[in-house]
Amino acid sequence: MMRVVRIREFCLFDEMRNNGEVRAPYHLVAKWLDDIGLDLLSVRAEEAEAIFRRIGITFAVYGEGGDPERLIPFDLIPRVLGASEWDRLAEAIKQRAKALNAFLYDIYHRREILRAGIIPERLVIENSAYLPEMVGFDPPGRVYSHVVGVDLVRTGEAAFSVLEDNCRTPSGVSYMLENREITMRMFPELFGDGKVRSVDTYPHDLRRTLEEVAPPACTNSRPAIAVLTPGPFNSAYYEHSFLADLMGAELVEARDLEVHEGRVWRRTTRGLDVIDVIYRRIDDAFLDPLIFNKESVLGVPGLMNAYLSGGVTICSAPGAGVADDKAIYTYVPDMIDFYLGEKPLIPNVETYKLSNPDDLAYTLDHLDSLVVKEVAGSGGYGMLIGPRSTASERKLYAQRIEKDPAAFIAQPTLDLSTAPTLIGGEIKPRHVDLRPFCLVGKNVRLTPGGLTRVALREGSLVVNSSQGGGVKDTWVLAKDPS
Amino acid sequence: MTRLIVRHQTIYTYVPPGGRAAMRLRLFPTSYATQEIGTWQVTVNETAIEPSYRNACAIPEALWAHDGPTNEVSIIATGVINREEDAGVIKGLKERMPRGVFLRRTPLTTADSAVEALADDIKGDTVLETLHALSAAVREAVAYTSKSTSMATSAAEALAQGTGVCQDHAHVFIAAARHLGIPSRYIAGYYYAGQDEDLSETHGWAESFVPDLGWVGFDISNETCPTAAHIRLVCGLDADDAAPIKGLINGQSNETLKASVAITSSSSQSQQQQQQ
Numbered sequence: 104m105m106r107v108v109r110i111r112e113f114c115l116f117d118e119m120r121n122n123g124e125v126r127a128p129y130h131l132v133a134k135w136l137d138d139i140g141l142d143l144l145s146v147r148a149e150e151a152e153a154i155f156r157r158i159g160i161t162f163a164v165y166g167e168g169g170d171p172e173r174l175i176p177f178d179l180i181p182r183v184l185g186a187s188e189w190d191r192l193a194e195a196i197k198q199r200a201k202a203l204n205a206f207l208y209d210i211y212h213r214r215e216i217l218r219a220g221i222i223p224e225r226l227v228i229e230n231s232a233y234l235p236e237m238v239g240f241d242p243p244g245r246v247y248s249h250v251v252g253v254d255l256v257r258t259g260e261a262a263f264s265v266l267e268d269n270c271r272t273p274s275g276v277s278y279m280l281e282n283r284e285i286t287m288r289m290f291p292e293l294f295g296d297g298k299v300r301s302v303d304t305y306p307h308d309l310r311r312t313l314e315e316v317a318p319p320a321c322t323n324s325r326p327a328i329a330v331l332t333p334g335p336f337n338s339a340y341y342e343h344s345f346l347a348d349l350m351g352a353e354l355v356e357a358r359d360l361e362v363h364e365g366r367v368w369r370r371t372t373r374g375l376d377v378i379d380v381i382y383r384r385i386d387d388a389f390l391d392p393l394i395f396n397k398e399s400v401l402g403v404p405g406l407m408n409a410y411l412s413g414g415v416t417i418c419s420a421p422g423a424g425v426a427d428d429k430a431i432y433t434y435v436p437d438m439i440d441f442y443l444g445e446k447p448l449i450p451n452v453e454t455y456k457l458s459n460p461d462d463l464a465y466t467l468d469h470l471d472s473l474v475v476k477e478v479a480g481s482g483g484y485g486m487l488i489g490p491r492s493t494a495s496e497r498k499l500y501a502q503r504i505e506k507d508p509a510a511f512i513a514q515p516t517l518d519l520s521t522a523p524t525l526i527g528g529e530i531k532p533r534h535v536d537l538r539p540f541c542l543v544g545k546n547v548r549l550t551p552g553g554l555t556r557v558a559l560r561e562g563s564l565v566v567n568s569s570q571g572g573g574v575k576d577t578w579v580l581a582k583d584p585s
Numbered sequence: 586m587t588r589l590i591v592r593h594q595t596i597y598t599y600v601p602p603g604g605r606a607a608m609r610l611r612l613f614p615t616s617y618a619t620q621e622i623g624t625w626q627v628t629v630n631e632t633a634i635e636p637s638y639r640n641a642c643a644i645p646e647a648l649w650a651h652d653g654p655t656n657e658v659s660i661i662a663t664g665v666i667n668r669e670e671d672a673g674v675i676k677g678l679k680e681r682m683p684r685g686v687f688l689r690r691t692p693l694t695t696a697d698s699a700v701e702a703l704a705d706d707i708k709g710d711t712v713l714e715t716l717h718a719l720s721a722a723v724r725e726a727v728a729y730t731s732k733s734t735s736m737a738t739s740a741a742e743a744l745a746q747g748t749g750v751c752q753d754h755a756h757v758f759i760a761a762a763r764h765l766g767i768p769s770r771y772i773a774g775y776y777y778a779g780q781d782e783d784l785s786e787t788h789g790w791a792e793s794f795v796p797d798l799g800w801v802g803f804d805i806s807n808e809t810c811p812t813a814a815h816i817r818l819v820c821g822l823d824a825d826d827a828a829p830i831k832g833l834i835n836g837q838s839n840e841t842l843k844a845s846v847a848i849t850s851s852s853s854q855s856q857q858q859q860q861q
Contacts (some may be wrong), residue, residue: 228685238641404607
């Protein structure tokens with residue numbers, strides 16, 4: 104069974120124009136661009152940047168010199184998805200989120216998918232993200248990953264594929280909301296008649312999702328929710344505080360919390376308040392120094408004890424990271440078949456597993472045309488982009504691969520679709536991807552939209568904000584133009 | 586049947602007094618085919634404490650938290666355990682942990698080339714024979730010398746210096762057995778050594794998974810499989826992961842630890858050691 108897409112060479116797809124014609128979903132934007140003209144658009148772009156600076160939406164970038172709190176460039180020209188095109192994507196994303204959660208429940212319980220020989224046991228059980236502490240525990244609602252960020256790329260009119268899944272703490276949802284806010288402020292006339300579906304239900308949906316997984320010990324009719332952040336030095340701190348505000352939740356650091364009587368309490372000036380659900384934006388290793396990392400000053404001693412005895416719910420569940428490991432990614436289509444009995448609605452990108460000798464040999468021979476990633480890496484760090492690399496970079500990378508082949512996967516260099524983007528006062532095509540945010544509680548919810556990331560350098564395929572990418576507002580149309 | 590009466594006391598003293606304290610306690614032996622818990626009680630500063638859940642290895646866990654100031658934390662685990670001889674074979678333990686977890690390396694149980702060489706030299710026709718031979722080889726290579734290592738000494742370091750205590754024997758054995766692809770784990774427990782023996786606060790040994798038998802214990806230091814004098818308390822990937830007591834305290838204070846284990850067999854006199 105062919106479960107992966109082979110990406111044809113040179114099939115550059117532009118989101119706005121197909122064979123010179125404006126695609127139906129883009130009619131609105133095309134007309135607007137004609138009406139407004141480039142000069143006014145550039146003025147508006149500067150205004151938008153000034154507003155972003157004033158609000159202070161920044162994203163710390165690691166591994167570069169200069170300003171550690173860089174502004175993520177915002178491009179004013181929205182990326183548009185048609186109604187029926189979105190409906191198909193939405194089904195596919197929900198399917199994936201359900202399968203990933205079913206997989207996590209399975210590997211921490213009966214391990215049927217391993218017994219059936221569909222996924223090698225070693226890949227799961229010896230994966231450092233697999234937490235022995237979680238074996239046999241039933242998280243409320245059997246949900247492990249409550250916010251699944253699925254990264255999608257497009258290579259043709261109907262050709263979407265999943266580049267990766269983010270099951271731990273996907274970030275970027277604040278940009279989805281803020282980008283819309285700014286676009287509405289600049290061009291209110293575009294939104295007056297409900298042509299574009301709203302995204303501002305997200306914080307409310309997130310809160311409902313978290314309430315649905317309140318722990319057995321919860322007695323509050325409205326569960327008390329806290330967003331747990333590493334603190335102001337974290338690159339996504341803005342997002343943590345922003346979401347806490349919009350959800351009506353407390354923003355806390357580990358030092359604000361303590362555990363006793365099997366519950367988690369927040370210290371306030373008036374005494375202690377119980378916390379039912381923790382939406383955590385810190386890594387597993389920093390949750391509880393009595394269990395994971397003794398050296399961690401970020402954790403809450405006893406948090407895991409409260410969680411495993413039903414006194415609090417941690418979202419996402421500790422140990423959920425097994426599902427977004429890049430070596431596990433290659434098996435997601437199998438999970439969809441195994442747990443849901445369905446065919447994957449969106450395929451994976453063809454992926455070479457370098458633990459396999461044939462794939463390793465092929466990859467080492469074709470480093471100049473492949474993208475190589477670390478299995479456990481994230482944020483676009485530590486990648487090799489073959490076509491953009493020098494011979495000496497490839498040589499160094501090959502040495503790293505040969506040391507530990509199983510730590511890498513390789514994929515063909517994708518011709519990501521392009522979308523019109525304002526660059527230096529002109530409209531140019533730039534590569535984009537899309538990260539919708541799927542919420543999983545008792546119900547599965549998906550906000551119509553997501554984060555569109557755009558690679559601002561000409562020809563660049565790296566859209567990660569940590570690598571200098573920008574963002575766009577993402578529109579989902581309420582109706583397809585007839 | 587052997588009836589063992591245990592009193593395990595651990596006293597932490599803080600000068601100047603510390604702030605908020607939290608302790609993770611795994612001081613509750615579990616029942617299985619050949620180990621039956623008659624009575625058992627754990628108290629912290631004279632307040633009885635109950636486990637809040639059992640992990641997938643069927644080990645109960647409790648949490649003790651205290652707001653502070655904390656001058657002293659006195660933890661007493663005491664009770665009666667009935668043991669049958671079982672040649673070290675564990676039966677009837679309701680555990681759900683996948684065996685493959687116990688092939689993982691940890692900082693304390695990573696095999697270096699010397700540990701690998703020790704393992705690769707073992708000749709056994711069966712897994713069980715291999716493990717017995719490995720146990721003897723580790724005992725041979727690492728002389729029992731009290732206070733020659735610390736809690737942080739790794740398997741590779743202990744083998745390199747050729748001396749260690751029960752914890753080091755178990756770590757070298759576990760690292761070598763995992764290198765051979767045999768799931769192996771660390772057991773922290775109590776050991777009744779008779780009257781005039783000098784042993785540490787709690788004892789440490791290893792368990793390995795043997796096809797057709799299940800988990801089998803190896804007390805490398807005593808050159809035996811666990812007997813009715815061994816009480817199984819906690820299992821984990823290594824001594825740190827299986828520590829019966831883990832604690833954290835806020836503030837800067839000097840901690841002193843006094844521990845004692847007294848075990849009486851119904852057919853013998855009590856024995857007691859003090860550790861400073």
